[in-house]
Amino acid sequence: xxxxxxxxxxxxxxxxxxxxxxxxxxxxxxxxxxxxxxxxxxxxxxxxxxxxxxxxxxxxxxxxxxxxxxxxxxxxxxxxxxxxxxxxxxxxxxxxxxxxxxxxxxxxxxxxxxxxxxxxxxxxxxxxxxxxxxxxxxxxxxxxxxxxxxxxxxxxxxxxxxxxxxxxxxxxxxxxxxxxxxxxxxxxxxxxxxxxxxxxxxxxxxxxxxxxxxxxxxxxxxxxxxxxxxxxxxxxxxxxxxxxxxxxxxxxxxxxxxxxxxxxxxxxxxxxxxxxxxxxxxxxxxxxxxxxxxxxxxxxxxxxxxxxxxxxxxxxxxxxxxxxxxxxxxxxxxxxxxxxxxxxxxxxxxxxxxxxxxxxxxxxxxxxxxxxxxxxxxxxxxxxxxxxxxxxxxxxxxxxxxxxxxxxxxxxxxxxxxxxxxxxxxxxxxxxxxxxxxxxxxxxxxxxxxxxxxxxxxxxxxxxxxxxxxxxxxxxxxxxxxxxxxxxxxxxxxxxxxxxxxxxxxxxxxxxxxxxxxxxxxxxxxxxxxxxxxxxxxxxxxxxxxxxxxxxxxxxxxxxxxxxxxxxxxxxxx
Numbered sequence: 292x293x294x295x296x297x298x299x300x301x302x303x304x305x306x307x308x309x310x311x312x313x314x315x316x317x318x319x320x321x322x323x324x325x326x327x328x329x330x331x332x333x334x335x336x337x338x339x340x341x342x343x344x345x346x347x348x349x350x351x352x353x354x355x356x357x358x359x360x361x362x363x364x365x366x367x368x369x370x371x372x373x374x375x376x377x378x379x380x381x382x383x384x385x386x387x388x389x390x391x392x393x394x395x396x397x398x399x400x401x402x403x404x405x406x407x408x409x410x411x412x413x414x415x416x417x418x419x420x421x422x423x424x425x426x427x428x429x430x431x432x433x434x435x436x437x438x439x440x441x442x443x444x445x446x447x448x449x450x451x452x453x454x455x456x457x458x459x460x461x462x463x464x465x466x467x468x469x470x471x472x473x474x475x476x477x478x479x480x481x482x483x484x485x486x487x488x489x490x491x492x493x494x495x496x497x498x499x500x501x502x503x504x505x506x507x508x509x510x511x512x513x514x515x516x517x518x519x520x521x522x523x524x525x526x527x528x529x530x531x532x533x534x535x536x537x538x539x540x541x542x543x544x545x546x547x548x549x550x551x552x553x554x555x556x557x558x559x560x561x562x563x564x565x566x567x568x569x570x571x572x573x574x575x576x577x578x579x580x581x582x583x584x585x586x587x588x589x590x591x592x593x594x595x596x597x598x599x600x601x602x603x604x605x606x607x608x609x610x611x612x613x614x615x616x617x618x619x620x621x622x623x624x625x626x627x628x629x630x631x632x633x634x635x636x637x638x639x640x641x642x643x644x645x646x647x648x649x650x651x652x653x654x655x656x657x658x659x660x661x662x663x664x665x666x667x668x669x670x671x672x673x674x675x676x677x678x679x680x681x682x683x684x685x686x687x688x689x690x691x692x693x694x695x696x697x698x699x700x701x702x703x704x705x706x707x708x709x710x711x712x713x714x715x716x717x718x719x720x721x722x723x724x725x726x727x728x729x730x731x732x733x734x735x736x737x738x739x740x741x742x743x744x745x746x747x748x749x750x751x752x753x754x755x756x757x758x759x760x761x762x763x764x765x766x767x768x769x770x771x772x773x774x775x776x777x778x779x780x781x782x783x784x785x786x787x788x789x790x791x792x793x794x795x796x797x798x799x800x801x802x803x804x805x806x807x808x809x810x811x812x813x814x815x816x817x818x819x820x821x822x823x824x825x826x827x828x829x830x831x832x833x834x835x836x837x838x839x840x841x842x843x844x845x846x847x848x849x850x851x852x853x854x855x856x857x858x859x860x861x862x863x864x865x
Contacts, residue, residue: 309329330830365827367833380839381817385795390417392484393480395417417447419463422443424765424791430456435456466783467776491534491750493536500525500768508778510545514545528782553578570592574595593734594734594735595733604722625638635737652693670709698715699713700713757789757793802852814844814848815848818838819839820860823837837860
């Protein structure tokens with residue numbers, strides 16, 4: 292470090308001032324950065340600064356000028372003390388601590404390509420992940436306002452002047468080719484950190500939609516929308532998680548892809564990355580097809596699958612008989628071995644689910660009856676063609692399909708007037724009453740109890756929870772991206788942010804803070820950082836970058852997580 296004398300003209304007069312400059316080496320040669328602007332200084336002040344700056348010749352930041360072990364006492368004008376640049380510190384700092392535990396800081400630096408860029412793409416990728424975790428938004432908003440409002444730049448040492456949307460977009464392009472390596476690294480690291488087992492894999496699919504034509508994205512298409520937006524193009528996101536919900540891998544499919552057609556591709560993808568093994572695949576009924584079951588059997592894969600509601604008809608006698616095993620209050624299961632012995636079916640009966648389905652049937656039945664009464668009234672008052680009334684009846688039943696089977700409806704032609712005749716189907720009502728709250732599972736695991744099979748299947752809620760977090764907390768919907776590669780890179784950033792989220796969840800669980808990290812993250816995210824400016828008697832302004840003291844509750848959370856909050860930060864930026 293050294294002092295540099297600078298000159299400028301103010302009001303026609305030359306004015307001298309001093310800067311404290313640090314020289315450091317990079318791969319592209321030596322560089323200098325201004326550590327502090329010291330203003331006008333006499334010889335005594337300059338000697339004092341030089342003495343303090345000479346303490347560490349390898350890498351000295353401004354923090355070394357104020358060594359706590361050797362304090363330098365100065366007189367401060369308390370009337371002119373001020374605080375500048377208040378910004379959020381806790382969220383980005385906590386996210387960076389988790390990224391460090393995952394080894395992602397060093398890993399990204401080692402696998403991402405380096406060129407002539409001023410700021411490494413690996414560093415900008417960390418900016419994208421931390422921003423997605425703390426305040427999900429577009430790359431443009433990160434560059435224009437969000438980055439300066441948070442301490443991400445202070446933590447990573449990248450000034451706000453070097454963060455722009457073009458650089459963030461180029462970082463997305465550089466990050467996407469590293470997807471497979473990232474998944475393998477995270478699988479190994481998470482397994483070491485939390486002693487995870489990957490013998491039970493949960494697989495599910497969701498969708499996320501666009502607004503616009505998406506002409507640059509061939510995967511964008513209209514299909515079954517989980518977001519109830521069939522009018523918008525979408526892509527499907529398939530996610531594989533461990534039994535505790537830790538993400539293992541994901542794939543992006545065309546928006547009109549049927550869920551069941553993705554199973555074979557996902558299984559082969561997992562085997563190509565992590566090798567063949569006797570894994571247990573847990574999937575819901577949307578993945579079930581006879582082709583998929585044959586594929587799993589041929590590849591010696593074990594499975595626990597949900598089944599369509601229609602298959603319950605095969606077990607009507609078992610529903611009426613006893614032999615149910617109570618797992619917990621309001622839930623019973625029963626094993627029903629397949630005659631050929633290759634599979635086992637598990638009948639499940641839930642009181643809560645029964646009340647829910649009963650309420651739905653009653654609600655749709657009332658809607659159909661009210662609609663039919665209106666149609667019949669129109670037929671009595673006006674002359675309508677039967678074909679028109681038939682279409683109205685069809686629309687009504689289609690909008691209330693849950694109870695459509697209860698009614699048998701015939702539209703007759705009575706001297707040019709349509710007449711609606713309605714019968715209730717007693718057999719449908721009897722079956723509905725018997726099957727409400729019941730569902731059926733199937734598995735080729737024959738040596739487990741019904742309780743073990745049900746507990747394994749119910750862990751699919753972990754995959755559903757992952758979709759809820761990525762859609763709500765992490766805003767996975769690619770609103771601002773149209774190109775196919777950019778959309779895939781955006782989803783990769785959301786995947787990495789969710790890995791950080793689940794890692795924090797595991798840390799909270801180990802610390803006795805529950806398994807939901809939202810409250811913990813929000814509490815620590817309130818910690819702020821400020822620049823404190825202390826004007827001295829000699830005219831030199833001492834600038835300290837300080838972290839606010841945590842509250843009592845924040846301190847307890849940090850202590851339980853085993854994290855130590857810094858008291859101040861060094862002023863050090865690229």
